[in-house]
Amino acid sequence: LTKEAKDILYKIGTIILEKTSNEVEIYGYTDDQKTTLDNIYPSNWHLAGARAASVASFFTGEMKNRRSLERIGDVKNGLFDINYFYNSLRFFPISAGDRDILQEIEYLNASNKSEKNILNSKFQNGEITAVELQKSINQLDQSYNNKVEELRNEYRRIDILILKERIR
Numbered sequence: 001l002t003k004e005a006k007d008i009l010y011k012i013g014t015i016i017l018e019k020t021s022n023e024v025e026i027y028g029y030t031d032d033q034k035t036t037l038d039n040i041y042p043s044n045w046h047l048a049g050a051r052a053a054s055v056a057s058f059f060t061g062e063m064k065n066r067r068s069l070e071r072i073g074d075v076k077n078g079l080f081d082i083n084y085f086y087n088s089l090r091f092f093p094i095s096a097g098d099r100d101i102l103q104e105i106e107y108l109n110a111s112n113k114s115e116k117n118i119l120n121s122k123f124q125n126g127e128i129t130a131v132e133l134q135k136s137i138n139q140l141d142q143s144y145n146n147k148v149e150e151l152r153n154e155y156r157r158i159d160i161l162i163l164k165e166r167i168r
Contacts, residue, residue, distance in 0.1 A: 006062070009055060013063050018085050026058075028052030031152035032101045060088040099136055101155045105148055112144045 001009070016024065028051030030044035041047040064086035074080035116137060124131040 023090050026052040026055045029155045031155045060086050
């Protein structure tokens with residue numbers, strides 16, 4: 001985790017971990033890019049799991065230690081139980097891998113091919129010229145590439161979900 005990510009997680013953690021007793025799910029995401037041979041993660045699924053696990057580890061390790069030092073007086077006086085709030089059993093790392101983004105990119109690809117087929121039909125029927133066909137195909141390709149890049153940026157994230165516990 002970067003320093004900026006830890007700062008944000010610290011602010012979030014002081015609220016969701018110390019103000020609730022709910023279970024926390026942490027989702028790690030990746031994009032559709034294949035991992036390289038020199039990557040320590042054999043797949044995007046492993047990378048997503050590692051991202052989620054790093055957030056859970058931050059909450060139950062580094063943040064727990066930092067908060068206990070900050071609240072040492074409360075801990076000594078029994079007013080703050082650090083082990084209750086930072087219990088690792090409250091965290092569930094869940095990896096979504098690249099399944100969702102691949103599905104969306106497949107849809108975009110099918111839509112792009114369909115649009116190109118329509119353009120080719122118009123060209124063959126004489127409705128548009130070769131120059132217009134090429135210009136339209138270039139615009140479709142650019143639009144497709146932009147949408148894929150937007151999806152990749154959207155899926156480079158980590159989500160944290162607080163589960164409400166049911167009262168029985």
